[in-house]
Amino acid sequence: MLNFTFSHPTQLVFGLDTINRVGELSKTLGNKILLHYGQSSIKKSGLYDKVMTSLTEAGIEVVELGGVVANPVFSLVLEGIKLCKEEQIEGILAVGGGSVMDSAKAIAAGVYVEDDYWNYFMHRGDVPNALPLGIVSTLPATGSETSPSSVITNEAVEHKRSINSKKILPKFSIVDPKLHVTLPAYQTACGISDIMSHLIERYFTHTTHVDYTDRLLEASFHTLLVNGPLLMKDPNNLDARSEVAFVSLVAHNGLLGGGREEDWASHRIEHELSNYYNIAHGAGLAIIMPAWMRYVYKENPARFEQFARRVFKIDYAFDQQEQTIVAGIDAYEKFLSDLYLPTSLTEAGILEDNFEQMTDNALINRGETVGNFKKLNKQDIINIYRLSK
């Protein structure tokens, strides 16, 4: 086990009808807030009205900025920053999925940046400060609800990059599983794929003696394996919605990576997929992750065997390690297919080959390789894209 630190300052407010507390909680952000959201879905579902009523009852003045898209863009972030300055906004409330949360975080920090803001995304130091931020999560997926990260796409330069700072940690996050029942099945599935990936990027490590976090990760996998398919059968199953939402929050709050070297190559490789083809992040991960697994498992077969045996209960004889490993990866791919996700580029309708250019992009400012489980150089990344065809 490696040394680590852990804290979770965000107040998580979890459960059915917790949305009704949004006014009371937002009052702690300030008296004049920016309400940040995405497209029309929160208006159709009635969530927008519910939030506005609660904010108004709490005596909060609201300025609005909607229009966040999947893979949120830097131009809207800049627009939000300008609006916050003009309107002397005191805090930001993000109502939406990971894209809206990340866009709100980027705006919150950008208000205090005097120089070229995109430099911070290209890893040039911590942001100076941020407006206080609250979240109402409508999609369990990214774990952005309690994370210090914001991933933004700069359309002008075709880069997708992140800032990471304690200063953009939300003060509170409301996770009300009732808000998730209106999600289309595809978005629910993409969320589950993303959560699985957050677990996988931590599970596959060379760090030894990580017994406890192994078991916590396996508990998280099992919960998704049971509850994910239940949601494909019945999107109104609030018990299963609650379980999936709970896992999404723990999967990415830092605890499960405590003491482990993590990987994150697959996320880097996927980011270029969504950057180039505007495919949902979770769908992109469903395509990349099995290919990554098949490409790297020989680096540490025992760990892949543990994944197969403990997570997918593959029970071949113990002198059949390779067959066990492959059966485990096959089982994961089947789990994704059963959620109606594409597990190859072809299935996603992506027939072009921009692999070389995507790989160059993935490596910019990251040196010669990405990842830790296997340090992937340019040729490795191209090979994984090819394997995912």
Added chain:
Amino acid sequence: MLNFTFSHPTQLVFGLDTINRVGELSKTLGNKILLHYGQSSIKKSGLYDKVMTSLTEAGIEVVELGGVVANPVFSLVLEGIKLCKEEQIEGILAVGGGSVMDSAKAIAAGVYVEDDYWNYFMHRGDVPNALPLGIVSTLPATGSETSPSSVITNEAVEHKRSINSKKILPKFSIVDPKLHVTLPAYQTACGISDIMSHLIERYFTHTTHVDYTDRLLEASFHTLLVNGPLLMKDPNNLDARSEVAFVSLVAHNGLLGGGREEDWASHRIEHELSNYYNIAHGAGLAIIMPAWMRYVYKENPARFEQFARRVFKIDYAFDQQEQTIVAGIDAYEKFLSDLYLPTSLTEAGILEDNFEQMTDNALINRGETVGNFKKLNKQDIINIYRLSK
């Protein structure tokens, strides 16, 4: 699943040699701090010298108060409060196990109390404020490292009671498993029993659809079942020390109880054992917990069957529920015995019978019953004491 909130503001600093950061971290508490500790063990082990050197190098002025005993007493808390006021202490550093941490928390809050402080322990409202507190943990057990609780024994009135407040949450907690290798086997075992109990008090619930926290709790049980016995064989096994210490922190930080009705009857019942006979809390729990299990399992056999099958892998036929349950409880009792803990009052050398008076004490200010899994009235509690003979 029930609604819940979760946050973990304490900065956990975990790993080998993290003790070397104590000066740097304590500087965030203030320039003049109270160093609070127990008996002679930290001087014998060299920890005292190491801490003093680090604090001095950080330019911190140190006032000392040692002498904390197992089941920490209110008289020393009052002495600490007086000392803090006289010396104009700015923060407190607790170096020790749960007793020292709890004593330090009580002192930190007591400095700001003007009226009768013991009233707050008898549940008369939140404390007004507290000095900032840091912790160096020498014994993984109580989870007090990241909890908002302090349990204190008032010798004058023979009561053991707690205060609970976010204001006494530590700012940081250093958990360095190297500091645990000098623990006597008995203290290590008592710690493990205490951690198991924190899991058990959450596991046995009537709340349904708590799939994820069930699995996280089971992951925690399994880690202790594997690593506890390793420490009995080799107290210097740093990998096993790390695993046990990690579980102790997660077991009681609030996450694993998220969305569940918890119980805590066994803790209440045990507190009177340690109050009357000054037995270690973990040993008292090893005596009470199996008796409690045997007394209450009929309230929810399915949950006890799950415990037997999932935690202890009892694999009787499914029409043998009762035998499965009893085998699970037996297995837990054997696990405790294998740690050389007493699992009955007789084994602990307690032959007197103060059960009636102890029960009256346990119920004071708590109404007619304790616990949730089965609401235990006076006669139930006496029965459990008898069953633990």
